[in-house]
Each structure stands twice: as structure tokens, then as C-alpha cells.
Amino acid sequence: MGNETMKIPQATAKRLPLYYRFLNNLHSSGKQRVSSAELSEAVKVDSATIRRDFSYFGALGKKGYGYNVNYLLTFFRNTLDQDELTKVALIGVGNLGTAFLNYNFLKNNNTKIAVAFDVAEEKIGSAVGDIPIFHMNDLEEVIKREKIGVAILTVPSQFAQTITDRLVGADVKGILNFTPARLTVPSSIRVHHIDLAVELQSLVYFLKHYSESEQE
Amino acid sequence: MGNETMKIPQATAKRLPLYYRFLNNLHSSGKQRVSSAELSEAVKVDSATIRRDFSYFGALGKKGYGYNVNYLLTFFRNTLDQDELTKVALIGVGNLGTAFLNYNFLKNNNTKIAVAFDVAEEKIGSAVGDIPIFHMNDLEEVIKREKIGVAILTVPSQFAQTITDRLVGADVKGILNFTPARLTVPSSIRVHHIDLAVELQSLVYFLKHYSESEQE
DNA sequence: ATCAACTTGTGAAGAAAATAACAAAGTTGA
DNA sequence: TCAACTTTGTTATTTTCTTCACAAGTTGAT
Numbered sequence: 001m002g003n004e005t006m007k008i009p010q011a012t013a014k015r016l017p018l019y020y021r022f023l024n025n026l027h028s029s030g031k032q033r034v035s036s037a038e039l040s041e042a043v044k045v046d047s048a049t050i051r052r053d054f055s056y057f058g059a060l061g062k063k064g065y066g067y068n069v070n071y072l073l074t075f076f077r078n079t080l081d082q083d084e085l086t087k088v089a090l091i092g093v094g095n096l097g098t099a100f101l102n103y104n105f106l107k108n109n110n111t112k113i114a115v116a117f118d119v120a121e122e123k124i125g126s127a128v129g130d131i132p133i134f135h136m137n138d139l140e141e142v143i144k145r146e147k148i149g150v151a152i153l154t155v156p157s158q159f160a161q162t163i164t165d166r167l168v169g170a171d172v173k174g175i176l177n178f179t180p181a182r183l184t185v186p187s188s189i190r191v192h193h194i195d196l197a198v199e200l201q202s203l204v205y206f207l208k209h210y211s212e213s214e215q216e
Numbered sequence: 217m218g219n220e221t222m223k224i225p226q227a228t229a230k231r232l233p234l235y236y237r238f239l240n241n242l243h244s245s246g247k248q249r250v251s252s253a254e255l256s257e258a259v260k261v262d263s264a265t266i267r268r269d270f271s272y273f274g275a276l277g278k279k280g281y282g283y284n285v286n287y288l289l290t291f292f293r294n295t296l297d298q299d300e301l302t303k304v305a306l307i308g309v310g311n312l313g314t315a316f317l318n319y320n321f322l323k324n325n326n327t328k329i330a331v332a333f334d335v336a337e338e339k340i341g342s343a344v345g346d347i348p349i350f351h352m353n354d355l356e357e358v359i360k361r362e363k364i365g366v367a368i369l370t371v372p373s374q375f376a377q378t379i380t381d382r383l384v385g386a387d388v389k390g391i392l393n394f395t396p397a398r399l400t401v402p403s404s405i406r407v408h409h410i411d412l413a414v415e416l417q418s419l420v421y422f423l424k425h426y427s428e429s430e431q432e
Numbered sequence: 433a434t435c436a437a438c439t440t441g442t443g444a445a446g447a448a449a450a451t452a453a454c455a456a457a458g459t460t461g462a
Numbered sequence: 463t464c465a466a467c468t469t470t471g472t473t474a475t476t477t478t479c480t481t482c483a484c485a486a487g488t489t490g491a492t
Contacts, residue, residue, distance in 0.1 A: 007426065011479055017417035021396065035439060044398045047439095048481055055441055063440040064488030086420050095315035100412070102311060109417050150420060174423045176416055180237065182260045190426075192419045194410060196316070200392055201233035201325050203408045204302050204366060207390045210223065210406075227449055251469065263469095264451055271471055279470040280458035 012053045018043055019053070020080060021108050023073045035066035087114040089148045089172070091163055092155035093123055093133055096178060100152055101128040113152070115142055139163070143170040150174045157181045228269045234259055235269070236296055237324050239289045251282035303330040305364045305388070307379055308371035309339055309349055312394060316368055317344040329368070331358055355379070359386040366390045373397045 008016075022042050026034055036054075040047035054060050054067070060075060061067040077083060088105075090097055090113050097116065105111045116133045118124065124135045134142050143151075151172050155163060160181035167175060174190045177183055180198075183191050224232075238258050242250055252270075256263035270276050270283070276291060277283040293299065304321075306313055306329050313332065321327045332349045334340065340351045350358050359367075367388050371379060376397035383391060390406045393399055396414075399407050 009479070010422075013421055013425070014414075014418045016421060017414045018411065020417075021413070037439080042398065046481070048483095049479085051439090051441065052480080059441070061440055062488065063486070064438050064490095066439065080417070080421060081424055088416070095311050095318060099311035099315060103412065105413055105416060109413055111413075111416055111420060149423065150416075152416070174419045176419055182238075182258060184260075190419065190422055192415060194415060195234065196319065197237070197321055197325055197327075198230070198233045199408060199410060200304070200321060200327055200366075200368070201236075201296070202230045203390045203392055203406065204327060205229055205232060205296060206226075206406055207365065208297055209229070225448070253469080262451070264453090265449085267469090267471065268450080275471065277470055278458065279456070280460090280468045282469065 008056050012056060015045060015053055016076065016080060017109070019050070020076045023069060023076065024108055026069050027073055031069055033066050034069055082110045084110070086111045086150060087146060087148045088112065089114065089143055089151045090116040091151055091153050091167070093118040094154060097154040098128065100154065101131055114146055114148060139166055140170040143167070143172065148172065150176070152176045152178070154178045224272050228272060231261060231269055232292065232296060233325070235266070236292045236298070239285060239292065240324055242285050243289055247285055249282050250285055298326045300326070302327045302366060303362060303364045304328065305330065305359055305367045306332040307367055307369050307383070309334040310370060313370040314344065316370065317347055330362055330364060355382055356386040359383070359388065364388065366392070368392045368394070370394045
């Protein structure tokens with residue numbers, strides 16, 4: 001344990017951004033120290049799980065004291081590579097896409113939507129904030145030029161696979177897929193699916209079949 | 217196994233809506249039978265996992281043949297209570313909220329956004345499709361009158377907890393939270409969090425630290 | 433100084449989920 | 463009718479994740 005080069009469990013890795021954001025909140029509100037119990041209350045993750053998660057990175061806390069917010073924050077900033085800006089492309093500027101364009105990922109995450117694509121002529125050439133909207137035809141060219149490695153896919157599902165193939169061709173390594181389609185990609189490409197209908201449906205299923213809620 | 221009243225593993229329950237949708241697709245395209253291997257290819261879930269998932273509901277397939285699409289579909293329709301319409305409230309008609317309003321959940325899921333709420337005067341009284349938009353002030357009254365048990369929360373995060381408290385007061389049992397806030401609710405209420413920034417951030421983390429992708 | 437109170441980090445146990453592997457049963461085509 | 467093939471359902475195994483529980487270190491009040 002505590003070997004920084006070792007791979008962290010996936011479940012832990014998924015919680016890191018969450019921890020990071022709440023530590024930022026604490027920092028902003030002037031808090032100097034925090035215990036795993038307090039953090040647990042805030043992020044709704046068992047305190048033992050939090051301590052275990054942190055322990056993969058070594059001994060970050062102090063017994064009887066807790067964690068120094070600043071130290072932890074600095075540590076995670078480095079670990080999460082928050083200093084290096086990650087450029088993201090948004091594919092499909094519909095309602096969902098627009099929601100992303102207006103979302104300030106930069107603030108906490110140092111992740112920036114650098115370019116967007118659509119097919120609607122009236123959108124092309126315009127910009128949302130400082131994010132220019134290109135025509136889908138220019139996908140490969142722009143993505144390669146801007147050296148973009150991550151894409152958010154918010155297009156109608158019937159186009160999802162075709163566009164995915166083009167993204168893979170343009171050397172994109174990660175896709176956040178909001179389409180109901182399940183994408184086929186080479187194994188070197190990572191896809192995270194967020195399926196809104198499935199999320200809603202499974203919530204409904206849990207409500208009907210698991211009356212006493214155990215928090216997800 | 218095969219006892220319909222027993223509780224299904226959570227991981228399985230989360231995949232059911234996905235299976236259901238793909239079975240619908242298969243049905244629409246005229247397919248009569250399907251093997252776990254084929255389904256696996258389509259939904260990107262290991263075929264053994266699919267067979268295991270199905271087996272919680274009994275022996276739905278036939279050796280050497282696979283599964284009858286129609287039979288499976290009918291079975292899941294009943295199991296997932298697809299015949300009973302679930303009414304949902306949407307809280308916050310911004311870009312993200314509007315994306316939901318335009319999403320036809322009814323089609324596959326028999327889940328319907330019945331009402332929406334916002335505070336912007338120009339939106340109140342209007343409707344998106346057949347979904348009326350009410351003022352946030354009328355939240356409790358409308359939700360109780362319409363007997364709504366599920367809410368989708370797409371409001372600015374600073375209002376999330378206050379509105380959640382009101383939803384709980386109006387007898388909502390499940391909340392799909394798109395806000396970065398982690399909500400505090402009584403244990404009888406179920407909350408599913410979908411945190412867009414965390415999703416994006418954790419995808420970026422995986423790309424940087426797990427070069428050879430194991431699909432999530 | 434002393435000591436009660438606090439809180440971490442982790443070994444051990446437990447729970448949940450995924451995967452492997454294969455007998456049994458059914459299908460298909462000759 | 464039979465042999466080759468297919469595919470399930472499930473048992474066993476492995477992997478992953480969570481939680482318990484507590485020794486050991488630290489704090490802070492007196």
C-alpha cells in the first residue's frame with residue numbers, strides 16, 4: 001500500500017473526483033482540517049471507505065487529528081493531474097450538449113470543452129461562451145489539430161456508432177457516451193456510458209422492489 | 217434461484233432496463249430468438265453475466281436454442297412493471313431539464329415526465345410538448361395532487377438540498393439528482409446521483425492511469 | 433506532565449459481483 | 463434416427479469492494 005505507482009481500485013478511482021471537489025469546497029469555506037467522519041457526512045461515503053481510499057496513496061492523515069485540507073488538496077491536485085489541462089470535444093449541440101457547454105468544468109476540474117460539433121447550419125461558426133462550434137464534417141481535422149483525446153457524445157443515437165468510429169480514427173482515447181447506443185470500440189479506447197433512460201428506469205425499479213432504501 | 221419474490225442483486229437490477237431496451241430493439245427488427253452471446257455483443261455485458269442475471273428470474277431460456285425474444289420481452293414487461301405508468305416530476309427547466317423534457321421516456325419505459333417546475337416567470341404556464349411548467353412555489357401542491365413519486369433534479373446546486381427537503385415533504389420516494397450536491401434524505405428515500413463533472417473527471421483519470429482499457 | 437478523547441491506517445472478515453467451466457438438454461441437418 | 467453442434471443454467475472459483483474493529487499515534491484540556 002502507499003505505492004504511488006500501483007493501480008488504484010476502480011471503485012476508488014471513481015470517487016476521487018468527488019473527494020477532490022468537496023475538499024475544494026472545504027478549502028473555500030476556510031476549513032483547515034477534516035476527519036474522515038466529516039467528509040463521510042458530506043460526500044455520503046462510509047468513513048472507512050474514505051480512509052481506505054486515501055490509504056492507497058500512503059498515509060495522508062494524522063491520527064487524532066484527521067486530514068489537513070490544504071495538504072490533501074495539493075496532493076490530489078497532483079495525483080489527478082489537475083495542473084494539466086485536459087481538452088474535450090463535445091459532439092452534438094442539442095439541449096444536452098448545450099447544458100455541457102454552459103457547465104464550467106474548468107472551475108474545479110481543469111477539464112475544458114475546447115470545441116463543439118454539430119450539423120445544424122445555423123449553429124456552425126457561432127460559439128457558446130468561448131467554445132467554437134464546427135461542422136461535423138471537420139471532426140477529424142479539428143480534433144487532430146487541437147490534439148483532443150476525450151469526447152462527450154450527445155448526438156441522436158442512430159449516429160452514435162458512426163461518429164464513434166470517426167472519433168477513434170481521430171485518435172480520441174476516451175468517450176463519455178450519453179447515447180442509448182452501446183458503442184463498439186477497440187479495447188484501447190475507454191467508453192463510459194451514461195444512459196439517462198436506464199438511470200431513471202432503474203431508480204423506478206429500486207423504488208418498487210427494494211422498499212427500504214439502501215443508498216446506492 | 218428462480219424465486220420471483222426474492223431480491224435481485226443491485227448490479228443485476230441496474231442492467232434490467234438495458235436488457236429490456238435491447239430486447240425491444242430486437243423485437244422491432246423482427247428477431248425471434250437470441251442467445252446470451254448475441255445479447256452480450258449488443259449490450260457489452262459478459263454473456264455469463266447475462267445468463268446469471270436472467271437466471272434470478274427462473275429458467276427463461278432453452279438449451280441449444282437461446283431465448284425467445286417475445287417471451288423474454290413479455291416477462292420483463294411484467295417484471296419491470298412496464299404496464300404501470302410511472303409519473304415523474306422534473307425540477308428545473310434549464311438546458312439539462314429541457315433535454316429531459318424532449319426525451320421520450322414513454323416509448324420504451326412507460327415512465328413519463330408529467331409536470332415540470334421552474335422559477336423563471338416566462339416559462340411558467342407554458343408547456344414543452346404536453347408537459348406543463350409550474351412555478352416552484354406550487355411544488356408540493358402539484359406533486360401531491362398528481363401523486364408523483366419520482367423527481368429529476370436539474371436545478372443549480374445551491375438550491376438542491378432545500379428543494380430536496382420539499383420533495384421529501386411532498387412524499388416523493390426517489391430522486392434522480394443531476395446536481396453536484398450530495399443530498400441528505402431520510403433512509404426511506406432513494407437518491408441516485410449522476411454527477412456530470414465527476415463522470416468526465418473519472419474518465420480522464422482512467423485514461424491517464426489505466427492505459428490498457430478494461431471496459432467499465 | 434497526565435490522561436481522556438479522538439482519529440488514522442489496516443488486518444481480517446464479509447458481502448457482492450464477475451467469470452470460468454461444464455453437465456445436461458435441446459436443436460439441426462443429414 | 464443419429465451425431466455433431468449449440469446453448470443454457472448453475473456450481474465453483476475468483477475478483478473486487480465494503481465494512482468492522484482496534485492498536486497505535488496524536489491532540490488538547492487541566
